[in-house]
Amino acid sequence: MKIINNLTRIKNFFFNRRKDFFTSQFWKLVFRVVKNRFNFWEKVSGKDFSLNIAAIDKRPWCLHVELTNICSANCIFCAYQYQKREKIVMEEWIYRKILDEYCEMGGGELLLQVVVGDPTVDKDLVERIRLARGRKEITAIRTITNAILLDKTGIKDFLTSGLTHLMISLAMFEKDLYQKIYRTKQYDRMRNNVIELLKLNDELGNPVDITLAFRTNMSLKETLNLPDYQEMKKYKHKIDFNTDYDTWLGEIKKEDLLEGMQIRPLSSKDNEPCILFYEGPIIFSDGRVGLCSCRDYNADSELVIGDVKNEKILDIWHSDRLKNLKDRFYKGDFPELCNKCTHYVNLDLYRTKNGNERRKFINSCTEK
Numbered sequence: 001m002k003i004i005n006n007l008t009r010i011k012n013f014f015f016n017r018r019k020d021f022f023t024s025q026f027w028k029l030v031f032r033v034v035k036n037r038f039n040f041w042e043k044v045s046g047k048d049f050s051l052n053i054a055a056i057d058k059r060p061w062c063l064h065v066e067l068t069n070i071c072s073a074n075c076i077f078c079a080y081q082y083q084k085r086e087k088i089v090m091e092e093w094i095y096r097k098i099l100d101e102y103c104e105m106g107g108g109e110l111l112l113q114v115v116v117g118d119p120t121v122d123k124d125l126v127e128r129i130r131l132a133r134g135r136k137e138i139t140a141i142r143t144i145t146n147a148i149l150l151d152k153t154g155i156k157d158f159l160t161s162g163l164t165h166l167m168i169s170l171a172m173f174e175k176d177l178y179q180k181i182y183r184t185k186q187y188d189r190m191r192n193n194v195i196e197l198l199k200l201n202d203e204l205g206n207p208v209d210i211t212l213a214f215r216t217n218m219s220l221k222e223t224l225n226l227p228d229y230q231e232m233k234k235y236k237h238k239i240d241f242n243t244d245y246d247t248w249l250g251e252i253k254k255e256d257l258l259e260g261m262q263i264r265p266l267s268s269k270d271n272e273p274c275i276l277f278y279e280g281p282i283i284f285s286d287g288r289v290g291l292c293s294c295r296d297y298n299a300d301s302e303l304v305i306g307d308v309k310n311e312k313i314l315d316i317w318h319s320d321r322l323k324n325l326k327d328r329f330y331k332g333d334f335p336e337l338c339n340k341c342t343h344y345v346n347l348d349l350y351r352t353k354n355g356n357e358r359r360k361f362i363n364s365c366t367e368k
Contacts, residue, residue: 044352060281062109065090066090068118069115070118078116087117094308102313105365109141111142111293112129115282120149125158129162130162146168147190158197177258181215201235216260217257219243220241249340265342270347272347276345295337303335306319
């Protein structure tokens with residue numbers, strides 16, 4: 001059944017994107033997915049896999065920090081519209097505690113991301129990035145934004161803060177369709193911000209790796225040929241592209257989307273944990289600690305396993321709560337949130353040389 005489901009997803013992927021077969025960006029996207037998900041040529045032994053998993057059990061590979069759960073848009077494909085938790089910005093003392101504890105365990109990549117929301121709503125975003133960049137243990141800093149508030153954040157300050165990777169989530173550079181998908185009238189502001197961001201990044205020598213992530217009902221070819229995008233082509237950036245969308249645990253329906261936008265089918269699951277269980281926890285804006293940085297938009301599922309306000313991150317990572325959740329996967333007893341998710345990814349990354357590299361990094365931290 002799993003093989004049939006996966007073949008169906010692959011068939012749907014190519015059928016829904018058949019207009020893009022003669023677009024070089026499409027094949028770059030396909031190659032990137034194949035390289036990241038199915039890099040069989042870099043497979044390692046079963047012993048290496050076991051050692052890689054054991055290394056992650058020692059400490060997280062990376063850390064996800066949700067600085068805020070407030071957004072400046074209200075996208076038709078996002079569960080932000082259904083969020084029930086209090087909308088807040090993370091308190092400074094919580095952020096500093098998180099940063100201190102992460103650096104104490106050796107640091108690594110820091111992902112200032114959101115489940116729902118936009119980091120640029122946080123007026124202290126630039127200073128928080130600078131604070132992290134000032135710690136030698138932090139190897140990279142990544143975030144995502146819809147770019148609406150970048151002018152208020154300060155584009156040059158943002159680019160020179162120490163940020164290393166940025167994904168910009170946007171519909172397409174066509175005003176009417178953008179407003180229908182993102183449900184905001186800030187199109188002109190967003191577009192001007194993206195142009196200024198790319199231009200300044202180029203002038204500064206491209207210190208930030210920028211990806212434009214299109215969320216659209218158009219083909220990739222049509223999206224990249226829109227007149228409002230042409231000015232940006234001369235500046236360095238990568239392209240990501242979505243035409244199929246998650247249900248957000250059943251909240252988003254096909255009828256909520258525009259024609260041409262597809263609902264992604266449920267993921268087939270192996271009897272092993274999702275890779276998020278072996279990446280790093282997410283610290284929600286109120287300090288609660290969860291395992292799903294992807295779809296736990298109310299931060300209230302059984303995957304919430306602690307609270308950094310009164311516990312240490314590493315103690316939570318070593319807790320029986322996490323171990324029991326991992327064990328359930330091996331028994332085929334998936335948490336309710338995971339049962340409804342279309343984003344499940346198994347642990348195959350740790351069966352590759354990439355997994356070996358992660359183990360080496362973690363061992364170098366834990367052996368100090």
